[in-house]
Amino acid sequence: MPCGHGVLRYYGSLAWRSVHRSKALTALIVLLMGCGVATCMVTFAVFRAASADPIPWKSGQLFAPQIDNYGPLHNWDGKPPTMLSYTDAVALLHAKQARRQTLVYGSRWTVMPGGAQRQPLSQEGDAVSHDFFAMFDAPFRYGGGWSASDDDQRAAVVVISSALNQKLFGGANSVGREIILDAHTYRITGVLDDWNPQPRFFDVASVWFPFSHPRQLYVPFSRAIDMRKGASGNFFCSADAPPPDLSSWQNILHGECDWINAWVELPTHADVAHYRDWLHNYAAEQQRLGRFNWPPSVGLPDVMQWLTLPGNVVVPKASALSMIVSISFLLICLVNVVGLMLARFMRRAPEIGVRRALGASRGAIYGQFLIEAAVVGLAGGVLGLLLTAVGMAGIGHVFEPEIARLATLDASLLSLTVLVAVATTLIAALYPTWRAAQVQPAWQLKSNG
Amino acid sequence: MKRTMIQIGPIFAALRRHKMATLLIVLQIALTLAVVSNALFVVKTRVVHLSRPSGTDEAHLFAINNQWIGEPDLPHIDAQIRADVATLRQLPGVRDAFASQAYPLESGGGGLVFIKHRVEQTTKAQLALSYFADEHALSTFGTTLVAGRNFRADEIGSLGPYDKPAPAAIIITRHLADKLFPDGAAVVGQHVYLDDAHASTIIGVVDCLEGSYAGSSTRSIDEDTVLLPARYTSPDESMVYLVRVQPGQMDALLRTAPAALMAQNRMRLISPEDGVVTLTQARAKGYATDRGVAIMMAAVCVLLLLATAGGIVGLSSFWVGQRRRSIGVRRALGATRGDILRYFQTENALIVGIGVVLGVALGIAGNLSLMTRYELPRMPLWVLGVGALLLWALGQLAVLGPARRAAAVPPVEATRSV
Numbered sequence: 001m002p003c004g005h006g007v008l009r010y011y012g013s014l015a016w017r018s019v020h021r022s023k024a025l026t027a028l029i030v031l032l033m034g035c036g037v038a039t040c041m042v043t044f045a046v047f048r049a050a051s052a053d054p055i056p057w058k059s060g061q062l063f064a065p066q067i068d069n070y071g072p073l074h075n076w077d078g079k080p081p082t083m084l085s086y087t088d089a090v091a092l093l094h095a096k097q098a099r100r101q102t103l104v105y106g107s108r109w110t111v112m113p114g115g116a117q118r119q120p121l122s123q124e125g126d127a128v129s130h131d132f133f134a135m136f137d138a139p140f141r142y143g144g145g146w147s148a149s150d151d152d153q154r155a156a157v158v159v160i161s162s163a164l165n166q167k168l169f170g171g172a173n174s175v176g177r178e179i180i181l182d183a184h185t186y187r188i189t190g191v192l193d194d195w196n197p198q199p200r201f202f203d204v205a206s207v208w209f210p211f212s213h214p215r216q217l218y219v220p221f222s223r224a225i226d227m228r229k230g231a232s233g234n235f236f237c238s239a240d241a242p243p244p245d246l247s248s249w250q251n252i253l254h255g256e257c258d259w260i261n262a263w264v265e266l267p268t269h270a271d272v273a274h275y276r277d278w279l280h281n282y283a284a285e286q287q288r289l290g291r292f293n294w295p296p297s298v299g300l301p302d303v304m305q306w307l308t309l310p311g312n313v314v315v316p317k318a319s320a321l322s323m324i325v326s327i328s329f330l331l332i333c334l335v336n337v338v339g340l341m342l343a344r345f346m347r348r349a350p351e352i353g354v355r356r357a358l359g360a361s362r363g364a365i366y367g368q369f370l371i372e373a374a375v376v377g378l379a380g381g382v383l384g385l386l387l388t389a390v391g392m393a394g395i396g397h398v399f400e401p402e403i404a405r406l407a408t409l410d411a412s413l414l415s416l417t418v419l420v421a422v423a424t425t426l427i428a429a430l431y432p433t434w435r436a437a438q439v440q441p442a443w444q445l446k447s448n449g
Numbered sequence: 450m451k452r453t454m455i456q457i458g459p460i461f462a463a464l465r466r467h468k469m470a471t472l473l474i475v476l477q478i479a480l481t482l483a484v485v486s487n488a489l490f491v492v493k494t495r496v497v498h499l500s501r502p503s504g505t506d507e508a509h510l511f512a513i514n515n516q517w518i519g520e521p522d523l524p525h526i527d528a529q530i531r532a533d534v535a536t537l538r539q540l541p542g543v544r545d546a547f548a549s550q551a552y553p554l555e556s557g558g559g560g561l562v563f564i565k566h567r568v569e570q571t572t573k574a575q576l577a578l579s580y581f582a583d584e585h586a587l588s589t590f591g592t593t594l595v596a597g598r599n600f601r602a603d604e605i606g607s608l609g610p611y612d613k614p615a616p617a618a619i620i621i622t623r624h625l626a627d628k629l630f631p632d633g634a635a636v637v638g639q640h641v642y643l644d645d646a647h648a649s650t651i652i653g654v655v656d657c658l659e660g661s662y663a664g665s666s667t668r669s670i671d672e673d674t675v676l677l678p679a680r681y682t683s684p685d686e687s688m689v690y691l692v693r694v695q696p697g698q699m700d701a702l703l704r705t706a707p708a709a710l711m712a713q714n715r716m717r718l719i720s721p722e723d724g725v726v727t728l729t730q731a732r733a734k735g736y737a738t739d740r741g742v743a744i745m746m747a748a749v750c751v752l753l754l755l756a757t758a759g760g761i762v763g764l765s766s767f768w769v770g771q772r773r774r775s776i777g778v779r780r781a782l783g784a785t786r787g788d789i790l791r792y793f794q795t796e797n798a799l800i801v802g803i804g805v806v807l808g809v810a811l812g813i814a815g816n817l818s819l820m821t822r823y824e825l826p827r828m829p830l831w832v833l834g835v836g837a838l839l840l841w842a843l844g845q846l847a848v849l850g851p852a853r854r855a856a857a858v859p860p861v862e863a864t865r866s867v
Contacts, residue, residue, distance in 0.1 A: 229685070318738050325484065342473070343767030370500055398745045
């Protein structure tokens with residue numbers, strides 16, 4: 001009776017011999033597992049990329065306050081809108097009820113490069129307040145963000161991306177130098193390192209484009225408001241009513257249209273509870289003042305909850321749909337493999353009978369056939385890897401290129417591919433193995449006669 | 450036929466001895482039918498969707514995205530737009546051109562308008578998408594008037610960034626006209642309100658013109674478009690020049706048209722990357738998701754059908770192998786090769802039949818859950834019918850090989866053991 005490592009080697013060699021004996025059936029099983037697993041892995045890679053946590057070390061501490069200023073008749077299915085009016089946004093910023101807070105809205109700026117013969121550039125940026133960079137752990141290559149007093153003084157300062165720094169200054173340290181934005185001069189306080197959270201959650205409600213259109217510059221919120229810089233992205237006045245009078249910048253600022261996001265950093269549960277209360281009280285105060293004629297309706301989602309709100313869902317429907325289809329495909333392959341394994345094992349009923357008669361226990365039969373299944377599953381996994389690699393090269397044709405670009409074949413995906421292949425083949429082999437172990441030794445010997 | 454019917458009894462008896470294997474094939478057929486029919490249906494809806502006409506002469510249209518720099522004042526912008534449009538129209542190979550704020554298939558851009566029949570109307574206003582237009586807009590788009598008249602040059606006003614569009618005359622699409630006046634009244638000459646102060650007269654109705662949001666995602670107002678007679682003058686928002694070219698002139702004009710604008714006035718920005726877009730490119734980009742989903746679903750369908758066929762071949766071969774002795778006995782007792790062939794074919798048809806019944810139920814359930822989650826329409830039953838027919842044919846084809854091998858078993862096999 002073989003034991004220890006010998007058992008494995010013995011069963012391995014038995015498996016190998018049986019693979020040789022029924023080449024066609026084995027090849028079919030390997031092919032099915034390979035295709036099923038590869039389809040799942042390719043769609044999973046895309047799904048994983050699109051649904052990733054953009055700031056995993058901090059996403060539970062960053063919250064986006066919501067305040068319903070539309071009222072129950074005009075809001076979004078009874079929920080507060082995802083953006084804030086200027087009135088509420090500024091009130092939140094000045095209340096300073098969180099450890100850090102910032103406002104965000106997307107805007108587009110014209111950058112005049114030095115040298116008359118060079119073409120001006122149109123650059124997308126966000127108007128933010130000074131806490132922004134510390135809140136989102138934005139890394140700086142040179143310099144840093146601006147100060148609280150720059151916000152208060154509505155200073156003409158700017159933080160630029162490394163890409164824009166490369167375009168304008170050839171990548172040199174440009175801190176303290178000036179650039180011209182929309183015909184006004186701004187002093188550079190910092191140059192960011194390569195930083196582009198995917199999805200870019202902090203302005204997704206304002207400008208959408210969670211995987212593209214990286215921000216090239218950040219300007220103080222107060223300064224952008226002074227410059228009457230309109231939002232380049234969404235601007236909602238209600239879910240269904242015609243927009244109110246927007247015939248001047250003052251009307252835009254003080255009307256009930258929503259176009260600004262607020263983010264607050266709340267490190268502890270107590271901070272969150274406190275902030276929730278404060279938000280509720282703020283809305284109640286607005287009701288008392290007669291601005292809202294409805295009871296407080298507020299929200300305080302964290303980053304991952306934020307990405308599930310209507311309008312903020314960054315996982316493309318095509319990606320979720322293809323996940324469902326490919327999992328169904330793997331399931332059907334699995335059913336198929338159960339049938340083929342059954343055929344493969346039962347074809348060897350005489351051999352099992354002989355082994356049982358010679359003293360092999362049921363457990364030994366289980367061991368032999370499960371190891372055989374694992375070997376076949378491993379082969380399916382290897383084929384699956386090859387097919388996954390082929391599939392990853394072609395996903396740009398199926399999904400939006402900016403999302404397809406994010407899906408990568410890394411070590412975790414490689415091991416997952418093999419793991420899924422082996423595990424599903426083993427599951428598929430359970431019933432056929434059980435049937436094989438039921439083969440009676442006596443009957444087979446008799447019929448062999 | 451009669452010979453086939455006689456076999457059904459023994460088939461059931463044989464299947465009862467292979468309950469699990471039979472169940473597996475039935476399950477496989479059912480799941481395959483459910484997934485393939487739903488996937489085929491998604492392919493069909495996507496293909497229909499991405500072939501939606503924009504109502505324009507797409508092959509000969511391109512858009513130039515223009516951004517002013519240096520914060521010019523509004524009268525300057527207005528004068529510049531007039532000069533630009535005149536320049537574009539004079540270029541050799543240009544059929545017509547006009548200025549707007551968005552272009553068809555842009556997947557964004559355009560403005561939303563709320564249309565009321567009366568100022569005091571309490572029911573919801575009709576939503577529509579707008580293009581700023583002038584008297585050259587219709588001939589540039591290449592869309593035709595079905596009623597009324599085009600704009601006149603003197604009707605085109607100038608509209609600043611804070612102005613609310615409320616022109617005296619508007620042109621709408623037939624689709625929007627049917628929504629505004631469902632009772633089929635004459636649309637031309639009717640008054641509607643885009644804001645609460647001024648009435649607009651509908652002077653014309655065009656056949657078909659999609660709004661600028663149309664793309665992979667559907668909005669119910671994609672075909673509800675309003676043309677507003679205005680030049681939009683905004684110092685910090687970008688605007689669009691739409692240019693329709695003579696056949697064969699596209700490539701040359703994609704270079705010369707922006708160059709001519711830059712020569713007119715350099716205080717503008719036309720992005721070298723995406724400043725000039727043909728509507729053909731815009732369509733490919735706008736419907737990329739639709740195309741991707743269709744390709745993915747079609748590929749999965751093919752793989753699935755192959756997998757199922759493979760499974761049937763594998764299991765049928767196994768059965769044939771197991772029953773060699775009984776086949777031999779039947780042959781020895783006088784069954785012809787044709788009988789054996791028919792036996793396996795009938796068996797397969799029966800199993801597939803049971804699977805199809807189960808699959809139709811699963812397919813409908815799958816469609817219902819997709820309807821709620823992914824805004825898919827109800828799947829017509831014929832899709833399931835086509836799927837069932839496909840699977841049935843596939844089953845017959847897959848079993849043919851093993852069945853022929855079974856038919857080739859000689860009667861002498863009866864005398865051998867196992």
